[in-house]
Amino acid sequence: MSAEETLILVKPDGVARNLTGEILRRIEAKGYQIADLRMVTPSRELLAEHYAEHEGKPFYEPLLEFMLSGRIVAVRASGNRVIEGFRSLAGTTDPTTAAPGTIRGDLGRDWGLAVQQNLVHGSDSTESAERELALWFA
Numbered sequence: 001m002s003a004e005e006t007l008i009l010v011k012p013d014g015v016a017r018n019l020t021g022e023i024l025r026r027i028e029a030k031g032y033q034i035a036d037l038r039m040v041t042p043s044r045e046l047l048a049e050h051y052a053e054h055e056g057k058p059f060y061e062p063l064l065e066f067m068l069s070g071r072i073v074a075v076r077a078s079g080n081r082v083i084e085g086f087r088s089l090a091g092t093t094d095p096t097t098a099a100p101g102t103i104r105g106d107l108g109r110d111w112g113l114a115v116q117q118n119l120v121h122g123s124d125s126t127e128s129a130e131r132e133l134a135l136w137f138a
């Protein structure tokens with residue numbers, strides 16, 4: 001059986017704060033493989049497809065603006081149960097309440113903005129991972 005894969009994004013706040021290395025270190029330290037990696041300046045179209053499920057929500061436009069505000073590092077990571085495992089490493093959405101020990105809990109904080117600048121994204125299911133990897137590693 002081939003290993004499970006997921007899409008991880010280091011969002012613009014993570015890249016701007018020079019946390020890419022620390023985030024990659026945590027992924028590797030957990031034992032996951034970095035199968036592919038690219039620095040991306042995404043188009044609005046790519047982000048609209050990526051976040052299609054959030055269209056119409058109050059944070060949708062601020063989210064797109066934030067994701068367009070700088071470069072993003074896209075990672076194809078692989079390993080047994082990597083989808084669930086990375087979401088556990090990332091911590092919950094709100095960095096203020098994300099558990100210490102997680103990426104968001106240790107490194108993120110609430111900046112009081114309309115969107116949570118929470119450093120990373122990780123696919124939430126095998127279907128999302130397949131769809132998102134096809135978008136970011138076309």
Ligand SMILES: Nc1ncnc2c1ncn2[C@@H]1O[C@H](COP(=O)(O)OP(=O)(O)OP(=O)(O)O)[C@@H](O)[C@H]1O
Nearest residue numbers: 059063092093114115116117118120121122123124
């Ligand atoms: N209520 C909210 N207020 C502000 N920003 C939000 C809110 N909910 C989500 N976001 C932003 O939209 C992103 C996508 O929301 P989602 O609910 O999919 O979060 P997630 O699954 O924790 O994170 P991600 O999909 O980025 O891994 C969040 O990571 C965050 O940046």
